[in-house]
Amino acid sequence: MFDSLQSRLGGVFDKLRGRGALTEGDVEEALKEVRTALIEADVELGVVEDFIKKVKPRAEGEAVIRSVTPAQQVVKIVHDTLIETLGSEGTGLQLGSPPAPILMVGLQGSGKTTTSAKLGLLLQTKEKKKVLMASLDVARPAAMEQLKILGEQAGVPTLPIIAGQTPLTIAKRALAAARVGGYDVLILDTAGRQHVDEQLMAEAAAVRDLTNPHETILVADSLTGQDAVNIAKSFHTRMPLSGIILTRADGDARGGAALSMRAVTGAPIKFLGMGEKLDALEPFYPERVAGRILD
Ligand code: GDP
Numbered sequence: 665m666f667d668s669l670q671s672r673l674g675g676v677f678d679k680l681r682g683r684g685a686l687t688e689g690d691v692e693e694a695l696k697e698v699r700t701a702l703i704e705a706d707v708e709l710g711v712v713e714d715f716i717k718k719v720k721p722r723a724e725g726e727a728v729i730r731s732v733t734p735a736q737q738v739v740k741i742v743h744d745t746l747i748e749t750l751g752s753e754g755t756g757l758q759l760g761s762p763p764a765p766i767l768m769v770g771l772q773g774s775g776k777t778t779t780s781a782k783l784g785l786l787l788q789t790k791e792k793k794k795v796l797m798a799s800l801d802v803a804r805p806a807a808m809e810q811l812k813i814l815g816e817q818a819g820v821p822t823l824p825i826i827a828g829q830t831p832l833t834i835a836k837r838a839l840a841a842a843r844v845g846g847y848d849v850l851i852l853d854t855a856g857r858q859h860v861d862e863q864l865m866a867e868a869a870a871v872r873d874l875t876n877p878h879e880t881i882l883v884a885d886s887l888t889g890q891d892a893v894n895i896a897k898s899f900h901t902r903m904p905l906s907g908i909i910l911t912r913a914d915g916d917a918r919g920g921a922a923l924s925m926r927a928v929t930g931a932p933i934k935f936l937g938m939g940e941k942l943d944a945l946e947p948f949y950p951e952r953v954a955g956r957i958l959d
Contacts, residue, residue: 706920772856911937
């Protein structure tokens, strides 16, 4: 992810550095190119405009232009504003008293089930939590089976599957099992659909009302770019998200989704999916990402 954006911005700033002394016009020209690069990386248009609006007055001021290293100052301002856009709040999960329910939502194919198992494994191994997982995807028995298999691979227990139960009944059963079993965390993998639809939202909202999750995490595919942003908007208006996990960040996504998600929903990206393997889940650090983009 971010490779093409990184090389585009690198080019813009190399040119700026090559000039030595800068005029306001030079900075304005560079920011125009930054704007184009962000749009081409699929960053949501409103997010691009806000970004440039913040950077411009900071970068075009006399203090920057008259400084000994004007180009470096401009890069620093872009860097700091990137971190502001990505959100500098902590990336960790906010889990209250056990069993802490985590609701996983997202479209089918986004990587939701794999990510549920990855998160279960990470909490179990890195944070020493006792984790139970349950699939609520009654429309696709294969999805329930998949979580069970992934759970076995990860060594994270899953709620036994009972055919014919509704998502709410399974959620109740999962909560009871988590309480009785002394689990710290309960990961609920909700049904994924092809599109954001009313039934999907109503079902997930009913499960949320029943379980009162400590985290509601949207799993979104970074390769879908602008679409991932639109999906996040639709989910967030129906069901406030507490965090986002972007999958397929190991692929060649242009990064627009990563740069837009937090600004559009207010929910921070908490982890990146970095591959198909169950340990391929990394915490999202805005400083590192900004550093990478402007390397
Ligand atoms: P779901 O329908 O949303 O539950 O999606 P799945 O969890 O079944 O994932 C769909 C496919 O995407 C599977 O082949 C996963 O191995 C793959 N996948 C999930 N996350 C990632 C990721 O971060 N990187 C890559 N490369 N593949 C992923």
